[in-house]
Amino acid sequence: MASGLFFSLALVALLAASAQANRALLQSKGSVEWFPFYGACLNKTADNRIILSGEVTETAVADGVRACFKIELNGNCPVTVAGKPNVCCEGYKGLAANVYKFEVLMKDGCRNSIPNAGDKDDGPMIIRSNGEQEYLALNYESFTTPSGKVYQKARFTGLDLFADQPGVDGAQVCFTMNKRFPACLGLSNLCYNSGATCQGDVTLIESDKLPRPESKHACCPITDKKCPDRVTCPAPNYVPKPNWDRIDGATVEECCNPQYCPQRFGPPSACGDDYKPRPGFDTIFGGSRDDCCLPKTCADHQVVCADAPFVTPKPDYNTIIGKTPQQCCDYKYCPAFVPSCPAGWTPLPGYETLKGDTVAECCRELTCQDNLPNGCGEFGEPLPNFDTIKGDTLEECCVPKQEQKFPFPYCRCEGSYSRAAAERGDAASGDDFLTGDLVVGGQNLPYRLTPSTEQPTPTLTYTEYCFDLWYLGATPAANPRNITQFCAAQTSLYRVEFLSKPECDKTDFTAVYYRPAYTGDAVAYPLGVEDQDDFAADGVTPIYNDVIDPETGASFKIARAAMKAVKIDAYVQKALGTSVFEQVTAPTGAGQPPADAGSICLRLKTSATACSNLRDFCGSEYYFYKSAAPVGEEKAVRCEWALMESSNQRCCPVQTIAKVL
Numbered sequence: 001m002a003s004g005l006f007f008s009l010a011l012v013a014l015l016a017a018s019a020q021a022n023r024a025l026l027q028s029k030g031s032v033e034w035f036p037f038y039g040a041c042l043n044k045t046a047d048n049r050i051i052l053s054g055e056v057t058e059t060a061v062a063d064g065v066r067a068c069f070k071i072e073l074n075g076n077c078p079v080t081v082a083g084k085p086n087v088c089c090e091g092y093k094g095l096a097a098n099v100y101k102f103e104v105l106m107k108d109g110c111r112n113s114i115p116n117a118g119d120k121d122d123g124p125m126i127i128r129s130n131g132e133q134e135y136l137a138l139n140y141e142s143f144t145t146p147s148g149k150v151y152q153k154a155r156f157t158g159l160d161l162f163a164d165q166p167g168v169d170g171a172q173v174c175f176t177m178n179k180r181f182p183a184c185l186g187l188s189n190l191c192y193n194s195g196a197t198c199q200g201d202v203t204l205i206e207s208d209k210l211p212r213p214e215s216k217h218a219c220c221p222i223t224d225k226k227c228p229d230r231v232t233c234p235a236p237n238y239v240p241k242p243n244w245d246r247i248d249g250a251t252v253e254e255c256c257n258p259q260y261c262p263q264r265f266g267p268p269s270a271c272g273d274d275y276k277p278r279p280g281f282d283t284i285f286g287g288s289r290d291d292c293c294l295p296k297t298c299a300d301h302q303v304v305c306a307d308a309p310f311v312t313p314k315p316d317y318n319t320i321i322g323k324t325p326q327q328c329c330d331y332k333y334c335p336a337f338v339p340s341c342p343a344g345w346t347p348l349p350g351y352e353t354l355k356g357d358t359v360a361e362c363c364r365e366l367t368c369q370d371n372l373p374n375g376c377g378e379f380g381e382p383l384p385n386f387d388t389i390k391g392d393t394l395e396e397c398c399v400p401k402q403e404q405k406f407p408f409p410y411c412r413c414e415g416s417y418s419r420a421a422a423e424r425g426d427a428a429s430g431d432d433f434l435t436g437d438l439v440v441g442g443q444n445l446p447y448r449l450t451p452s453t454e455q456p457t458p459t460l461t462y463t464e465y466c467f468d469l470w471y472l473g474a475t476p477a478a479n480p481r482n483i484t485q486f487c488a489a490q491t492s493l494y495r496v497e498f499l500s501k502p503e504c505d506k507t508d509f510t511a512v513y514y515r516p517a518y519t520g521d522a523v524a525y526p527l528g529v530e531d532q533d534d535f536a537a538d539g540v541t542p543i544y545n546d547v548i549d550p551e552t553g554a555s556f557k558i559a560r561a562a563m564k565a566v567k568i569d570a571y572v573q574k575a576l577g578t579s580v581f582e583q584v585t586a587p588t589g590a591g592q593p594p595a596d597a598g599s600i601c602l603r604l605k606t607s608a609t610a611c612s613n614l615r616d617f618c619g620s621e622y623y624f625y626k627s628a629a630p631v632g633e634e635k636a637v638r639c640e641w642a643l644m645e646s647s648n649q650r651c652c653p654v655q656t657i658a659k660v661l
Helices: 002-026 419-423 483-488 569-576 620-625
Strands: 027-029 050-061 064-073 098-106 125-127 133-135 137-144 150-162 172-178 202-205 238-240 256-258 275-277 293-295 311-313 329-331 345-347 363-365 380-382 398-400 447-451 462-471 495-499 509-514 525-531 544-548 555-559 563-567 595-605 636-644 654-660
Touching: 050 202, 125 150, 133 150, 150 172, 447 636, 447 654, 462 509, 509 569, 525 569, 563 569
Parallel strands: 027 137
Antiparallel strands: 050 064, 064 172, 098 150, 098 202, 125 133, 125 172, 137 150, 238 256, 275 293, 311 329, 345 363, 380 398, 447 462, 462 595, 495 563, 495 636, 509 525, 509 595, 525 563, 544 555, 636 654
8 A cells, every 4th residue: 555655656756747748738748749749759559558458338327428438458568668667567777667648539529528627527637447437637839830730639638547556457437428519429429530449549648757769658569540430341142240349450351250050040950851062052142041051962862773774864864953763763654765666566455655675575466456546347257366466467456247047045145146056967066065964174165964864843823934044164276276275274254145936025034044053052043034035126026137957058047036045144243243154163174074163043933924834935836947846756845045155146056956745
């Protein structure tokens, strides 16, 4: 405490003698052109021990705006300058570096705008960091430079700060700008160079009694202009550096920090799953995804184009924006490998989008259906499998038309009686398929119908005549164009056509199906019945077929209505959900007994009909297609029927029975 008192008294003694002189300098001439006009005083803050930090606050008060300038100790000042002891850093003759005055370079019209120490509430004062505070004396001074330019200064005296005393580092010099001077209210209006913190327009001055080279003072640290006074950071690409108000800078690079994508937009992950950082992401000025990111390409997403050669990467795979095979891959189909099908072939359905690189995978051979889209015309009828047979001529694809001069069932089909059979003297039109012909593995449609061993069952309204149905097992066709093999390969039984007489109408009978005996199912499943082309359009005139008498070869006519059909497969499927052959186990191997496929029964109505018994229904007098039965056989029951595989009527094994009542 004694030491501090000694320094204060010493400073007072030093200053007392010059007080009168200071008052006389209110109108002064400067020795240099620059503030504070004291010639060669050390004005660099780096060379001085006690300096202004550059931290300034402005606070609105009742009478105007109060500003405070913070003081700090510079521990890095040099002990010598230009080879001489630096009194501004080390002090002089045992006294530490000191500050006596605070000066402000003002605009011309701002003289007297700062209340003096007499106005205690808002007068200037020094507030030490240890809480001690004192009011400062204020006077104004007009300086004329050697060039004749006049400047105005405000001088605050009585700071009495020594670098080795407490409370200096962090002390503040405060004064108020009176609101009665609105043009000078605020530091940017008060200070000569309009700096926001008066950079370059404020300084600290040491005691007059320290040695000096040529002028009154040796120390005058000038608060340099800082970044805010010289630079505007161009938004949004730059922002002020931290503490930029304390940085001695004059360029954007010195004062501002660039705002690249990482600062404004975010880390690379901010681009999202479908975008990637642009090259140079860390140094791109940008604040949006468009600025900073690029859409990811197929290569970025590592899209796999599998299934070569049909799926391959697109030529610009590495630059295409996409993440799915559809976006990134070329799908090659038949046209890419088989641009056209050779002669005799045609593109398969869906050729344009079909995966294939061979003719066999992309094309098919033209069939009769392709080459003869209008069918066989007047030439004849299509061969079985007309739509799959490879051929392009009528001879390859069609059966030549012949007159309907065939025996029952009056159509050209495999199994009907032929002229050759008549020439051999065969007994019946179905000679190859008599009732005893139940050979497994034989040819033609693999079904046979035989008369039941049970006696007819009479009821009040009908008599039931049953026929047993046998399944011989289908034989795969080595050559489907061979009609015999084609028939042997069929598994469906479409209908049975009975030779009947015109007088017998389809309203005179019904038909039912019984499942095989081993099923234990005695249910009668109704079947469909129909007349085969009853009459002409007038409903009266019969339609006749030209037929041949197998015995004599002579031609004659027979009414087509003499046939009655029993429709089987569609009705069985409707009732049971399966076809007939699916209900039985096919026999295996030639010579095996046929499989029981159930029974087909005719129910002939017993009253007021033309066919109340089997002899009448079967039209026995039409046997051999004559109007009268052979002598001695008038009472014989002769039935003839044909089994049909489909509505195409390509297969029709004909069977015959002769039975005496």
